[in-house]
Amino acid sequence: xxxxxxxxxVTRVEGHGKVTLYVNNDGGIEQARFHIxxxxxxxxxxxxxxxxxxxxxxxxLCGICPVxxxxxxxxxxxxxxxxxxxxxxxxxxxxxxRLMHYGQIFQxxxxxxxYLASPDLLFGIDADPAKxxxxxxxxxxxxxxxRAILMRKFGQEIILATAGKKIHGTGAIPxxxxxxxxxxERDRFLHxxxxxxxxxxxxxxxxxxxxxxxxxxxxxxxxxxxxxxxxNYLSLVRKDGAMDLxxxxxxxxxxxxxxxxxxxxxxxxxxxxxxxxxSWSYMKFPYLKMLGQERGWYTVGPLARINxxxxxxxxxxxxxxxxxxxxxxGKPCNHVMHTHWARLIEILHAAEKIKLLLEDPDLLxxxxxxEGNRQFEGVGLLEAPRGTLFHHYKxxxxxxxxxxxxxxxxxxxNQAMNNAVLQVAQRVFKGQKKVTEGMTNAIEVAIxxxxxxxxxxxxxxxxxxxxxxxxxxxx
Amino acid sequence: MSLLDIDExxxxxxxxxxxNKSPINDIxxxxxxxxxxxxxxxxxxxxxxxxxxxxxxxxxxxxxxxxCAIMGGLPAMRNGIPLKECIDxxxxxxxxxHANVNKTVPNDPELPVLLDKVYPCSAVVKIDYSIxxxxxxxxxxxxxxxxxxxxxxxEIPYEVFKYD
Numbered sequence: 047x048x049x050x051x052x053x054x055x056v057t058r059v060e061g062h063g064k065v066t067l068y069v070n071n072d073g074g075i076e077q078a079r080f081h082i083x084x085x086x087x088x089x090x091x092x093x094x095x096x097x098x099x100x101x102x103x104x105x106x107l108c109g110i111c112p113v114x115x116x117x118x119x120x121x122x123x124x125x126x127x128x129x130x131x132x133x134x135x136x137x138x139x140x141x142x143x144r145l146m147h148y149g150q151i152f153q154x155x156x157x158x159x160x161y162l163a164s165p166d167l168l169f170g171i172d173a174d175p176a177k178x179x180x181x182x183x184x185x186x187x188x189x190x191x192x193r194a195i196l197m198r199k200f201g202q203e204i205i206l207a208t209a210g211k212k213i214h215g216t217g218a219i220p221x222x223x224x225x226x227x228x229x230x231e232r233d234r235f236l237h238x239x240x241x242x243x244x245x246x247x248x249x250x251x252x253x254x255x256x257x258x259x260x261x262x263x264x265x266x267x268x269x270x271x272x273x274x275x276x277x278n279y280l281s282l283v284r285k286d287g288a289m290d291l292x293x294x295x296x297x298x299x300x301x302x303x304x305x306x307x308x309x310x311x312x313x314x315x316x317x318x319x320x321x322x323x324x325s326w327s328y329m330k331f332p333y334l335k336m337l338g339q340e341r342g343w344y345t346v347g348p349l350a351r352i353n354x355x356x357x358x359x360x361x362x363x364x365x366x367x368x369x370x371x372x373x374x375x376g377k378p379c380n381h382v383m384h385t386h387w388a389r390l391i392e393i394l395h396a397a398e399k400i401k402l403l404l405e406d407p408d409l410l411x412x413x414x415x416x417e418g419n420r421q422f423e424g425v426g427l428l429e430a431p432r433g434t435l436f437h438h439y440k441x442x443x444x445x446x447x448x449x450x451x452x453x454x455x456x457x458x459x460n461q462a463m464n465n466a467v468l469q470v471a472q473r474v475f476k477g478q479k480k481v482t483e484g485m486t487n488a489i490e491v492a493i494x495x496x497x498x499x500x501x502x503x504x505x506x507x508x509x510x511x512x513x514x515x516x517x518x519x520x521x
Numbered sequence: 522m523s524l525l526d527i528d529e530x531x532x533x534x535x536x537x538x539x540x541n542k543s544p545i546n547d548i549x550x551x552x553x554x555x556x557x558x559x560x561x562x563x564x565x566x567x568x569x570x571x572x573x574x575x576x577x578x579x580x581x582x583x584x585x586x587x588x589c590a591i592m593g594g595l596p597a598m599r600n601g602i603p604l605k606e607c608i609d610x611x612x613x614x615x616x617x618x619h620a621n622v623n624k625t626v627p628n629d630p631e632l633p634v635l636l637d638k639v640y641p642c643s644a645v646v647k648i649d650y651s652i653x654x655x656x657x658x659x660x661x662x663x664x665x666x667x668x669x670x671x672x673x674x675x676e677i678p679y680e681v682f683k684y685d
């Protein structure tokens with residue numbers, strides 16, 4: 047028998063996971079598994095709590111994209127209070143929430159690309175691990191690090207202005223939102239001193255895409271061959287087929303682009319999606335019911351959204367989508383490393399959307415909340431930075447939660463990430479007698495392309511230890 | 522990750538400190554004894570306890586960051602409920618797990634053992650300082666790090682110090 051290799055913890059991802067590989071004497075992979083090791087039990091312990099707590103309570107399963115959970119829970123609770131879904135809320139409420147959401151997409155994607163993923167691209171997969179991180183990047187290229195910090199900060203400040211706090215805000219309430227945008231807040235984002243304004247953020251998003259194109263030209267084979275396999279893709283799209291990250295209908299396409307889930311009402315998601323439980327991970331394995339466990343798994347997130355959408359309704363991102371589409375011959379892209387490209391297109395799209403919303407007078411005044419007839423069940427879906435997020439609550443006549451179901455973005459990618467781990471491991475370990483750090487990082491690079499949030503995936507507030515050592519005594 | 526909300530000050534921080542084992546770099550095992558350890562999250566499983574003890578051994582000053590680390594936080598809402606009920610709800614009784622007819626639950630030896638309750642870090646090791654908040658205000662994190670690095674006391678405005 048060969049040897050067991052453990053990568054623990056997987057780093058430069060959010061939360062805690064590990065990889066185990068069983069490698070035979072010839073470097074062949076007997077088994078490859080990406081384990082999620084945390085479990086919290088949200089579905090059970092929210093039972094008995096009042097439903098209106100959900101938007102502030104459940105978002106605490108994550109510190110990276112809490113806005114996603116805040117808004118998905120709020121959308122489910124909107125249904126429960128009889129306010130309806132999406133644009134059935136007041137224009138002010140819907141648009142303030144959208145601004146919050148696009149602010150979050152912007153900050154979360156910037157965080158992932160610059161802080162977590164770019165060191166692999168800039169320094170190389172097998173670079174010195176002591177240098178292969180954003181801290182070294184900041185020493186090498188202070189300007190790029192400064193941009194990364196300000197882009198994330200801009201998104202976080204949008205969240206602060208709409209939700210009240212940068213992390214774990216309270217803006218969305220059952221049936222609406224609890225504030226308007228002030229003129230001062232709007233003007234600061236629209237016309238603030240450079241570089242801190244939206245026009246500059248759009249320009250930096252374009253620059254980041256340009257940076258990617260230059261990288262892509264030099265490393266085309268790497269990006270295309272590193273990890274790729276046919277997959278189904280699932281996301282929300284707007285009713286007319288446009289990319290929509292906040293609201294829409296549920297669509298899935300196969301690896302050839304055929305629609306396998308034809309724009310269905312997401313409130314009935316449970317008719318189409320089921321989850322498999324495997325003994326070796328706390329993260330479940332969702333699949334499309336009609337295709338079954340073997341063939342029904344799918345990918346979500348930026349690559350899925352780029353593959354499912356017919357078009358993007360902002361001009362600069364649409365132009366970039368056309369480039370992406372022509373590069374891939376009009377077919378869905380099955381090259382996992384191009385998820386980075388898709389993510390950067392979404393950063394640009396989010397920035398364009400933020401500008402349009404900031405210019406909309408509905409944010410400054412108008413009705414904040416709608417009411418209606420009480421319902422006893424509510425489903426809320428949206429496209430979180432990492433993919434489709436499902437919240438589902440049932441309540442009793444005392445307004446207490448009696449059942450909750452959460453399918454978190456990263457969970458949807460469980461099978462796809464395991465496939466990616468296996469494919470890279472098979473290639474990298476083949477014929478190798480000795481395991482190097484670069485070989486194990488190669489596997490993590492494939493996982494990082496999905497930008498998994500392992501805290502979210504098991505609804506865990508994962509333990510995130512950081513150590514700091516002094517290298518110099520400040521004066 | 523709320524540490525990143527110190528924004529541009531991150532560039533100043535890395536001038537004077539070096540990050541050892543952390544989720545934002547690829548150092549998976551301590552390479553030396555460290556001056557400061559920051560720990561987020563409570564103890565929910567055997568792995569959390571192991572990592573926390575390792576941090577205590579490897580860091581001269583250990584700081585609990587956020588409500589979960591300080592007192593278990595929101596995940597400790599499960600402390601009044603038998604663990605089995607939480608597992609059953611997630612894997613056997615949920616709305617989208619009807620196909621789990623074999624009643625599989627995660628129990629592989631590769632997975633850490635879950636603890637009966639969620640414990641604050643101070644129940645496992647000695648904690649030197651605590652930074653409250655869910656998450657702590659970025660200015661509070663900054664003020665604390667600044668004070669620890671320089672050894673000077675700093676003023677913390679009332680609105681920055683909160684237990685939300």
